[in-house]
Amino acid sequence: MSPAAGGTRAARPLFVATILVGSFLLFLVQPMVARMALPRLGGAPNVWNSAMLVYQALLLAGYAYAHLLGRFSLRRQAVIHLALLLLAALTLPVGLATLAQPAGLPEALWVPLLLGFSIGPVFFVVSAQAPLMQRWYAAGDGAGQPWALYAASNLGSFAGLLAYPLLAEPLLSLRAQSLAWSAGFGLLVLLVACAAFTRRAAKSTLTASSGERGSDGGSGSEPIPARTVGLWLLLSAVPSGLMLSTTTHLTTDIFAMPLIWVIPLGLYLLSFVIAFADGCGAVSMVSRGAPVVVLYAGSFAMLSTGSGTLWMAGAACLMLFCVAVSLHGRLYDLRPGPGQLTRFYLVMSAGGALGGLFTALAAPLVFDWAWEHPLLVLSAALLMPLEPLLRWRGEDTDPGMARIALGLILAFAGFLSWQLSEYAMRPESNLTALALTIFLVGSGLMVMAWRAAFVAVLAMAMVGQGGAWTIQASARGERTRSYFGIYTLRDDPDEQVRTLAHGTTLHGMQSLSRARSREALTYYGPTSGVALALRAVPRILGQRAQVGVVGLGTGSLACQAQPGQRWTFFEIDPVVLAFSRQGQFTFLRQCTPEARVILGDARLKLADLPPASFDVLVIDAFSSDAIPMHLLTREALQVYRRALSPRGLLVLHISNRYIDLAPVIGANARDGALHALSRLDYPGDTTRYTPSRWIALSADRGVLAGLAQGEADSPWSPLKEQAPRPWTDDHASILPYVRWDRLTGTP
Incomplete structure (x- = not known):
């Protein structure tokens, strides 16, 4: 073992610590600033979604900065990054900007603008930590693959999210939280300086380093097919959008507070920890169980007549977690070589921002109800890995008989959906509705050899589980959607009332x-x-x-x-x-x-x-x-x-x-x-x-x-x-x- 390789291994804990602290601070500040904004912006779910859109945009900007910084030598990268960290420190302590809302500017644009001015500089520079530190680490001789450090990054993010509602918010005032965060930022600057010092002898950027190969078998400098880049975008966008649509449901009917906001985001981040961990068999295990969860929990995605209980909310969160692990696991399988590391993270971040843009900005303007939620669940079903339980399309299977069996199962699923729509809305028929739902789940599992059929059964389950009423309400024009919520006006001819x-x-x-x-x-x-x-x-x-x-x-x-x-x-x-x-x-x-x-x-x-x-x-x-x-x-x-x-x-x-x-x-x-x-x-x-x-x-x-x-x-x-x-x-x-x-x- 060369001295350089030994030094690289010795520096690994430093890089892990730097990434953990940066990610911890990054996701601790998210709910903290949203909490600061409550007195001015109120507690509507879209306020948090707007905040998330700002965070994703700043994250994308940070990842783009990290990618562009790779054109310089590591020594120059360190100088530029440390200078920007010190400049961002001039905006501390973190607080809400004293900015008046311009006349005529809608909340959908005003809220992101205010949050961007409030948190933009520090969030931008800290968001570059994960890809930049991984790049610096991988530039060392014998450092090996850096992907596990991304799992460490998301572990730090997850810890920051949990720390806010469980420790920071109950124990500290907002002023004390802001000062503590500023102290953490100072620690981060020190760690970055130490990490840069360990790479002072590196002479070139990562693209000129070892010819390690990515999982696709190509060297790190080979061009990436457009289809692969498109898949990166989709596999990043769907979990991001689903995370926000799940958040909307939870914050609408429980409480607009960081404790609720961080649950879907925390599960989303935890999925990266699992998907990007070296040699982790959990991804395969979750992916195998994900179709069952998506068929069952996803059947409620179009329900709009009741918020249910914690168990229903828990099922929605479990579905988000399974979808995110499955899609991020597939994303990890498509990763390039280390030479394309920052490009990969840049596209991932763009996909996350795209999902956020669709859910937080486009959907409230286009849809009269939260249609983005079932659409994203169906999109997840189109993208997630499916391992058929029955080999309908094997070499020993008669294609004609397989098609007949498929038609019979889909017809049976359609009958079950029709029956379910009769019972799902009746509280006294819960057991019957549950039995019908289980049979629908079984039908979906039987046709996993045909992805289109699997998605079709999922759609049938959505319609049967209350979705028919939701579709009818939209068709009758009973709904109105604004930045502050979704309103349903309904006339009851029996009771002679309008609600x-x-x-x-x-x-x-x-x-x-x-x-x-x-x-x-x-x-x-x-x-x-x-x-x-x-x-x-x-x-x-x-x-x-x-x-x-x-x-x-x-x-x-x-x-x-x-x-x-x-x-x-x-x-x-x-x-x-x-x-x-x-x-x-x-x-x-x-x-x-x-x-x-x-x-x-x-x-x-x-x-x-x-x-x-x-x-x-x-x-x-x-x-x-x-x-x-x-x-x-x-x-x-x-x-x-x-x-x-x-x-x-x-x-x-x-x-x-x-x-x-x-x-x-x-x-x-x-x-x-x-x-x-x-x-x-x-x-x-x-x-x-x-x-x-x-x-x-x-x-x-x-x-x-x-x-x-x-x-x-x-x-x-x-x-x-x-x-x-x-x-x-x-x-x-x-x-x-x-x-x-x-x-x-x-x-």
């Missing part, structure tokens, strides 16, 4: 009967906390109260207005306002035609209004089933108090399937010296009214005392739940308040 759903969560309802069209239904019924509070307002605060409502929805609360009052609604999504102005819902037109409607993020808009603008402020803002976190912090409460008169009444809607928000409100009320009452409403008529929980707060105890006047038995009770400390913009974690029993579906 508005955001994602899979009911957001309002209006009777189609003219005689009952003013009745507030769902969460706003006569025994709900908000109805009780608004009825008491004239008695407590006078006949000419100023009332503000954050979150328009269907406009149900408008008909709670009383003579002499002036109402103002705040709504972030113009699409929701259009439902009222175009007549789909008539509460606003019938009951408060003179009401002012302010478009934009309510917290920012309230801060711009004069103090004491309202006597009553109702916070009823939801993103599907989740109240955006930035509307529940100490700073948000301070904005509300400023907007309220000294005796003002604040009413918060905190109904949520998965998160118990009452302790948070209790802690914030204590912190702000506010008195609080709770109203948990279980209406008798559950066809028109929905159980709800409302919290009433005021600095004046007499105002809350007045809520119970005139009631034989007070429907209000003191809010006793209290978290150990209030939520703030700088520090908030929902982990202690997750309703795990609801997530798992247990009573």
Whole structure:
């Protein structure tokens, strides 16, 4: 063994450490900046998807930089890269840029622009770490193949993602997180300098190094066929897009927070760790089981009538993981020689950005529903390795008989799909639906010798598992999609009502009967906390109260207005306002035609209004089933108090399937010296009214005392739940308040 080879092996831990630290920092900063953006951008799932699009674009730019840097000698590469690291350090500590949204610029473009200005320099230069360090490492004599270092890179990324929701967010304020990240960046610069020092004797770039051969049998400098490059792009784009579409589902119906955001991204990164590890048999094992998972979990990809439980969400995440491992494993099998290393990573990154561009930017503009999700699942089925269980197309098989068998199986699958569509939507028929789904999965496995047939069975399963209803809803024009969500308007002729759903969560309802069209239904019924509070307002605060409502929805609360009052609604999504102005819902037109409607993020808009603008402020803002976190912090409460008169009444809607928000409100009320009452409403008529929980707060105890006047038995009770400390913009974690029993579906 030559001294140079010995030195190269000794340097391997240094390069591994450098790559691990860089990747750890890279993916720790992603949820950290997204969390910083919540007070300004809100918690809509597309905010995270926009953030991911920015990250992928910056990653692509970093990989392109690493590829172009390969034209220089290693000594010059080190000088340039260290200089850029030091320049990027001038933008630390990490924080959100103080940039105002230009008039007329849509959120789909504004959010990426803001995040790009905030994190661009450091993310760009750190993103180049993985391919650049691998290139430097492979340039050493006897270093060997560098691909395992990419697995180390993704392991560091995975660790960074897990560290944020489990350690950084619960234990550190955003300021402390930013300072800690800056210290880590300093460590990274030191490690890069040490790695460069170990390669000070290298005289040339990697392309002039050893003639090691890639898995395709060609030397590292041979041209790569366009078909191979195209496959690299597709095998990178589909898992990336599927990761984002899975994220949309989870954040829409559970909670817009980093804990949820990082799960699909973490699984996506973990798939690289497995796929790019040397001599890892796990890829083959996962790839063999992936068709079963895709057929079963993928059958729910077109379901749009219910969010299911943690088990259904878990199945979606398992499918993402299996697809990503299978496709990234195939990508690894197509890798070139080390001389084409940075080109390979550049194309991979371009594919990832392409998938992100399709899911985060194109799909919301093109589709009325999350059609990108089933499309990406079907695309994965077209690309993933398939090992047939039955040798229908072997030399000893009669082609005619095989075609007849194929036709019979597809016909049987079509019959199963038709039957499944009859039972899947009935809760009392779960066992029958499960049996039909299992038979469909079996049919798909039997025809894996024909990829087109396998994909066809998967599509049939999607249609049968609720997809038929989803297709019909789009065909009837019931859906509208915006940057902030997917809305479904549906008329129920049996109940004579029109409903508005955001994602899979009911957001309002209006009777189609003219005689009952003013009745507030769902969460706003006569025994709900908000109805009780608004009825008491004239008695407590006078006949000419100023009332503000954050979150328009269907406009149900408008008909709670009383003579002499002036109402103002705040709504972030113009699409929701259009439902009222175009007549789909008539509460606003019938009951408060003179009401002012302010478009934009309510917290920012309230801060711009004069103090004491309202006597009553109702916070009823939801993103599907989740109240955006930035509307529940100490700073948000301070904005509300400023907007309220000294005796003002604040009413918060905190109904949520998965998160118990009452302790948070209790802690914030204590912190702000506010008195609080709770109203948990279980209406008798559950066809028109929905159980709800409302919290009433005021600095004046007499105002809350007045809520119970005139009631034989007070429907209000003191809010006793209290978290150990209030939520703030700088520090908030929902982990202690997750309703795990609801997530798992247990009573």
